[in-house]
Amino acid sequence: MSAHSVPAPLPCPAAIRLHCAGPLEAVVVAALQRACFPEDPWDDASVATLTAPPTGFAVIALDGQEQPVGFAMARVTAEDAEILAIGVLPQARRGGIGRCLVEAVAAGSHGRGATALFLEVAEDNQEAWTLYKVCGFFSVGRRPGYYRRRDGRVAALVLRRNLDGA
Numbered sequence: 001m002s003a004h005s006v007p008a009p010l011p012c013p014a015a016i017r018l019h020c021a022g023p024l025e026a027v028v029v030a031a032l033q034r035a036c037f038p039e040d041p042w043d044d045a046s047v048a049t050l051t052a053p054p055t056g057f058a059v060i061a062l063d064g065q066e067q068p069v070g071f072a073m074a075r076v077t078a079e080d081a082e083i084l085a086i087g088v089l090p091q092a093r094r095g096g097i098g099r100c101l102v103e104a105v106a107a108g109s110h111g112r113g114a115t116a117l118f119l120e121v122a123e124d125n126q127e128a129w130t131l132y133k134v135c136g137f138f139s140v141g142r143r144p145g146y147y148r149r150r151d152g153r154v155a156a157l158v159l160r161r162n163l164d165g166a
């Protein structure tokens with residue numbers, strides 16, 4: 001195993017179905033984004049623009065009742081892909097959905113020709129940082145003061161995962 005090899009993904013939770021969101025479902029993705037990031041809500045139009053093909057795409061996680069419980073948005077530019085946002089509704093967390101969404105984005109990015117997947121995570125976002133570590137990401141940079149907080153600013157860590165063989 002190399003220093004930056006990717007662990008074998010766990011299967012998605014049995015009740016969860018992943019759905020590749022079409023352009024008309026940008027409103028669903030946007031509603032999930034606002035529920036998961038109330039301190040940094042994006043409007044429907046921004047989400048539609050960011051996820052528009054051919055570079056953008058989004059994945060929605062549906063529960064056993066076909067209700068949306070999580071989402072991921074990503075963009076592919078040549079060989080690099082970027083996770084723009086990923087979130088799971090508070091009541092559905094710690095059930096493996098976040099991990100499942102990361103794997104779906106990795107596979108979707110690889111399928112679109114990307115060889116590396118990047119993202120930015122706030123240095124104080126321990127849950128997300130732990131999730132990305134278990135999914136094979138490693139830190140390649142730090143942007144001081146990147147995110148605004150009520151009581152100041154916090155750095156962003158730039159993370160990378162290699163997609164060869166994803």
Ligand SMILES: CC(C)(COP(=O)(O)OP(=O)(O)OC[C@H]1O[C@@H](n2cnc3c(N)ncnc32)[C@H](O)[C@@H]1OP(=O)(O)O)[C@@H](O)C(=O)NCCC(=O)NCCS
Nearest residue numbers: 036086087088093094095096097098099121127128130131
């Ligand atoms: C980060 C987030 C997407 C994780 O979603 P999730 O569905 O809870 O994640 P999973 O259940 O797949 O967790 C996978 C692993 O990540 C780690 N992890 C996730 N949440 C954690 C927490 N609260 N504390 C510690 N570790 C955590 C664990 O290693 C976990 O594996 P385990 O449950 O077997 O221990 C979710 O907490 C969220 O939506 N947060 C708000 C939005 C956000 O911060 N998004 C990321 C921005 S970069």
